[in-house]
Amino acid sequence: MSTLDRRDxxxxxxxxxxxxxxxxxxxxxxxxxxxxACGKTAPPRIxxxxxxxxHAHADKLAVYRNSPDYEVVGIVEPNEQLRRSxxxxxxxxxxxxxxxxxxxxxxxxxxVLVETEVRDLLSxxxxxxxxxxxxxxxxxxxxSLSHYRRILxxxxxxxxxxxxxxxxxxxxxxxxxxxxxANGWLGEIFEVHAVMSKVLDPATRKQxxxxxxxxMFELGCHVIDLxxxxxxxxxxxxxxxxxxxxxxxxLIDNMLAVFEYPRATAAVRSTGIxxxxxxxxxxxxxxxxxxxxxxxxxxPAVRLSLSAPITxxxxxxxxxxxxQEITLPKFPRYVGDAADMAHIxxxxxxxxxxxxxxxxxxxxxxxxxxxxxx
Numbered sequence: 001m002s003t004l005d006r007r008d009x010x011x012x013x014x015x016x017x018x019x020x021x022x023x024x025x026x027x028x029x030x031x032x033x034x035x036x037a038c039g040k041t042a043p044p045r046i047x048x049x050x051x052x053x054x055h056a057h058a059d060k061l062a063v064y065r066n067s068p069d070y071e072v073v074g075i076v077e078p079n080e081q082l083r084r085s086x087x088x089x090x091x092x093x094x095x096x097x098x099x100x101x102x103x104x105x106x107x108x109x110x111x112v113l114v115e116t117e118v119r120d121l122l123s124x125x126x127x128x129x130x131x132x133x134x135x136x137x138x139x140x141x142x143x144s145l146s147h148y149r150r151i152l153x154x155x156x157x158x159x160x161x162x163x164x165x166x167x168x169x170x171x172x173x174x175x176x177x178x179x180x181x182a183n184g185w186l187g188e189i190f191e192v193h194a195v196m197s198k199v200l201d202p203a204t205r206k207q208x209x210x211x212x213x214x215x216m217f218e219l220g221c222h223v224i225d226l227x228x229x230x231x232x233x234x235x236x237x238x239x240x241x242x243x244x245x246x247x248x249x250x251l252i253d254n255m256l257a258v259f260e261y262p263r264a265t266a267a268v269r270s271t272g273i274x275x276x277x278x279x280x281x282x283x284x285x286x287x288x289x290x291x292x293x294x295x296x297x298x299x300p301a302v303r304l305s306l307s308a309p310i311t312x313x314x315x316x317x318x319x320x321x322x323x324q325e326i327t328l329p330k331f332p333r334y335v336g337d338a339a340d341m342a343h344i345x346x347x348x349x350x351x352x353x354x355x356x357x358x359x360x361x362x363x364x365x366x367x368x369x370x371x372x373x374x
Contacts, residue, residue: 045071046345049103051124052116053077053086055138057165060334061113062091067335069342074103100124104131110345111161114138118211118218122147125162129154134345136337138165140221141362143211145373148362152355161344161351163337164358166225168283170336172328173300174226177285177292181230185310187289192230192259192266194223194284196297197277205249205272213369214241214252220270221365223297226283227259227266228361234259234266237367245273257368268368298333302326 048070050061054077064070074096077083086092103109104127111134114124122142128135129151141148141164155162168174180186196219200208208218216224216239242254253273259266274280282295290306304324311318343349366373 042068043346045069046110046342047071047073047106047108048111048113049074049076049106049109050113050115051076051100051103051128052114052120053092054079054082054117055115055121057138057167057334058086058115059089059091060115060165063332063334063338064113065091067338067342069338073106073109074098076100076103100127104128104133110134111136111341118142122151126151126154129158129160129162132158132160134161134163134341136163136165136341139225140213140217140365141358143213143217143366143371143374145359145363145366149359152359156355161341162355162358163341163344163351164225164353164361165334165337166361167222167333168226168297169353170340171294171297171300171331173294173297173302173331174283176302176326176328177283177294178229180290180292181285183312185290185306186285186287186292187307188263189231189285189287190264191286192227192264192284193268194227194266195269195280195282196220196223197269197271197274197280199275199277200251200253200272202247202249205245205247205251205253208272209250212252213366213371214243214255215272216241216252216255216257216268216270217365217369217371219272220255220257220268220368221361223268223270223281223283224257224365224368225361227268228357228364230285231259231261231264231266232357232360234261234364236260237364239368239370241370244271252370255369259364259368298331300328300331302328 046069048064052058065072072095075092076098077086083097112128113136114121115138116124121137122144125135125137152162211217238258240256241252243252244254251272254271257268278298279296281297282293283297284293293303294300304319304326306319306321309319309321344351363373
């Protein structure tokens with residue numbers, strides 16, 4: 001078993017070249033510590049606010065409150081019931097609550113986390129872009145591709161970041177996979193398959209049932225983002241949708257999508273009924289010289305199979321012929337997103353995920369969910 005320590009991971013995270021231009025910069029906390037040790041002044045904290053608490057991932061605000069890069073200056077939630085519920089949570093404690101207009105007009109505000117219910121994500125994001133603010137937009141990017149395209153076009157004209165909240169972009173296992181693919185160590189890709197499942201409680205099923213895209217739209221989008229990063233531009237996407245669980249909710253809870261390419265296929269499965277859903281979340285890339293398997297995605301470990309040994313002269317790391325297990329450090333969600341966003345806002349790097357990539361991902365999400373591209 002190969003164990004990769006934190007220094008190895010930080011090398012990948014700090015080098016875009018090592019990951020084919022898709023790497024995450026070194027963590028801002030580590031950079032801040034290094035700056036303190038050298039007597040340097042830390043850069044000013046980025047003023048950020050949040051619109052909405054209704055999204056399933058809205059509590060990621062804790063990452064930004066704990067980061068040396070950010071100062072959280074306000075939070076918005078027009079729904080009184082949601083606001084009262086949120087005010088009792090530690091993550092929102094002692095924050096000023098305000099209207100959306102009040103937040104967007106705060107002096108010095110640079111960025112906004114958009115964490116509304118899915119139906120309101122795009123309208124809130126459009127208001128932020130119109131106000132000249134960078135945005136972290138939680139997934140999925142609404143159900144109107146034309147609306148999302150309009151937002152991205154406006155953001156690009158103003159050189160504003162619209163960072164999508166896909167959970168695994170900054171996973172050390174995914175970053176390692178990108179390094180293997182960028183260096184051609186695995187050969188030609190012929191098959192990708194991914195699973196993203198869980199068990200949903202009745203209340204969540206009812207809430208998600210209002211969206212026609214079902215569980216693929218809500219949950220499978222996370223791994224569709226990974227698939228499009230590995231195999232872009234599919235020729236065709238075919239959805240297979242089933243409602244398996246009984247009950248009076250409308251949620252399509254058992255879904256498969258097949259992505260077709262000239263020399264490869266990809267299959268994405270997502271369900272809301274799998275008992276072992278979290279443990280079985282995985283991404284597998286099969287190539288002519290090796291197979292790279294990540295499971296589980298939330299606490300990533302890698303099973304690597306190679307037809308020939310590999311030595312990376314740049315890092316000194318080597319991988320043997322045959323099967324090997326690679327253990328990785330704990331992966332905290334959204335810490336990488338927050339760190340990368342800070343570097344982009346400060347002009348220290350460009351985003352690794354283009355507007356075109358994010359638009360293509362959203363188009364694929366809608367097609368894989370059986371939702372018309374409107």
